[in-house]
Amino acid sequence: MASKYQLVNLQGNHACALGAVAAGCRFFAGYPITPSSEIAERMALELPRIGGVFIQMEDEIASMGAVLGASMGGLKSMTATSGPGFSLKQEHLGYGAGAEIPCVIANVMRGGPSTGMPTRPSQGDIMQSRWGTHGDHATIVLAPASVKEVFDETRRAFALSEKFRVPVIVLYDEVIGHLVETIELPKPEECEQVERKWADSDKKTFKPYAETDDLVPPMARPGDGYRVHTTGLTHAEDGFPTQDPETVVRVTQRILGKLEKHADEIASYEEVDCKDADTVIVAIGISARAANQAIRQARKKGGKVGLFRPITLWPFPEKPFKQAVQKAKTVIVPEMNAGQLALEIERLCQSEQIVERLNRIDGEALEPGEILQKIGEAQ
Amino acid sequence: MEPIEIRFSGSGGQGLQLCAKILSLALNLENLRVAFSQSYEPTSRGGVSRSDLVVDDITPDYPLVTKLDYLVVLDQLSVGISNGLLNKDSVVLADKQLVSEPPKGEFDIHSLPFVEQAIQLGNKRVANIIALGALISIGNIVKFETLVEAVKAGVPPRFLDLNIDAVNTGYRMVTSPGVQLEEIKSS
Known part of the structure; x- marks a missing residue:
């Protein structure tokens, strides 16, 4: 009987790329940075083969911007970086959290601060991954500890990101990134893909940030004809900026509350x-x-x-x-x-x-x- | 099983990663798993380089080496990096020509002419594969036939014959020292 799995010796960073592809990621924008570059390298190979898009952008900031745009355009999107690039991405990451744009960021940690020690491992971004961008915001950070887990957690990152409309960071150190381990790799067709909730309600009354039971508003699919406004400014249910104190509290609490509401589903530990x-x-x-x-x-x-x-x-x-x-x-x-x-x-x-x-x-x-x-x- | 820890060390460009990659393939063929790590510095030409394997029948707890069972040293440069990782049960294989001062200790040490034999085979660059053959002969880590399978899968086809000769040379260097190269080539 043919095995459901293939036994391979795979590098952590390649496992991240393959996990992303298996999760349905079809857009990658990035700027090569040690020790994460193999993720971009592998995505540049994999994505064109399956009708996806790989773009090497002019810098880290633009990469994150492109990822947000592609996700709003309807594609599962990701980027990969390391400490210095992760710092640069923070503003756009906050935009993603505020405008509730699903996206995945792999951060392979190296010595810091600043350009630090590019080739040396570190776990110095534990706090930055939580509080790197300003303001109260919702993000999820997953921390795999083996090559197999990098593959699995990258897949889960996409699932959580799409389901809860939240940026998800896959965070691991250089050792795990460059480690090669023998793993059982599921075939892509065996991997479940999670799709975001698309709007299918009345177009006239549609509000892109309306409160729902699960606290996650459905997204309007581009081309479906919904009227949508997206902004980094604090926005009301209709998507337009507001500074009305009551509204600000309500919409901010919903965004923070969506992770609390689903805490048990998001939590994972050994x-x-x-x-x-x-x-x-x-x-x-x-x-x-x-x-x-x-x-x-x-x-x-x-x-x-x-x-x-x-x-x-x-x-x-x-x-x-x-x-x-x-x-x-x-x-x-x-x-x-x-x-x-x-x-x-x-x-x-x-x-x-x-x-x-x-x-x-x-x-x-x-x-x-x-x-x-x-x-x-x-x- | 208890995990087995193996290090190939030398200078950048000696094919240490290829050694680890081929041995990993061979171990997989015998249903064993590896955790493979390497020095990650700009050392593709010169400079200290290493490739480490932790071998187990499951994914090992800790994937990096902590006490070497086998150490292959192909350049004097790299001797120092394994200080503190060797113990009385370690087995060390060092190149006779390029490692003038091999690690000192109570462990088994085999000083063998990998580079010299590679030159005789016509290409200095297969010293790594000769060392791999010798390692398998001494260490019994995988069956020799499995290693040959892995060499076939792991090297470019146009260099296959040379590498097969190299792996045989290394193996015979231990099992039947003094064997003539011509005999190996014809076998």
Whole structure:
């Protein structure tokens, strides 16, 4: 019998491109930047073959603009970048959040700030991915930790983005981006594609930002004849700018509320051996892979250690996290920055657990040995 | 199984990535999985370069090397980067000509003439494939026949014969030292 899957050795960045294509992405605009360039390179190969569009734009800002335009034009759209480019994209990303334009941004993290260390891994954009653009806004950030997960989470990024009309960021470090792993790759026809909700109501009374039960207004498909106005200004249900305080509160709360309403559906996480754990590690990306090996070694020595790995990084899966650390006295947060995820964990743990930080900022990946040592010190 | 950690190191351009790629294919053919990482710097010509494999029957917890089971060194330049990753169970294969001071320690070390034999085969650039043949002979990581299959799949067709000779040379270098190249070519 022919296998449903093909076993391949695939690079993380290529998995991102193939995941996007499998999700139905048909537009990519980007500007090459280390260590994400292989995503653009692969998209330039894949998209023309299937009737999609690949554009190398003049810069990072224009790339993000093109992605928003293409998505409003009806195509599933994405771009890929790294820290410096991610900084440049923030204004348009905010526009996407405000005007509720589905789009996916892959950010492969390298050392920063500024141009930093282009070829070295980092996890320095954990906070920027949540708060990089100004104002109260809704975004979703997914943090895969393996090549297979990059493929799966890029697909999920499109699904969430289309379903909730929100920019979704796929965030991983250079190690995961350039890692090649043997994975089972589903055939494209096996991959479910999620379509956005298109407007089919009366054209005369259509309001592009009307409140709906699920808090996600349907989008008008270009050419269907709906009257639509799109702006970065705070807008009322009809799409036109407003500064009326009551209206502003209502429309802003709807946009923020749509992620809260669907929090359980958006949340995704992995929990390893947390049930009886007195020490729980919280980590993403390559740090989580190191933690995985560390807890296995610690368990062999009798240590009660677990791992909580947010796959949906933002909104942070608060409820499952609190459940996972119920028995824990100590929570260790290893990350390749000077302390970002730790801020969220400290907020969530308050005084119930001691939060221990473990940071690496030298451009090298965290190793299992360091985490194991930290576990030893904590117990 | 316990994961196996393998490193090919040398200078940029020696075909270290190709080695790892071919060995990955061979491992896949035997239903094993790899996590493959490499130095990511501008080292395509000269400069320290490495390709690392972590081999397991499932996706390994940690995909980067932490303690090498096998180390292949093709250039003196790259000896230092594996300090601290070797232990008494490690096996080191170093080129006799280009690695004048191989790593020192309690582990097994094989100083073998990869480059010299490659030159005799007519192309210095197949030293990597000779080393791969020798590694499989010493390490028993995959069956030799599987490696040959992977070489066939992994090298350009016009260089196939040369690479098959190279992988045979490496394998025989260990199993029957002193064997004549002419004998390998005709086999």
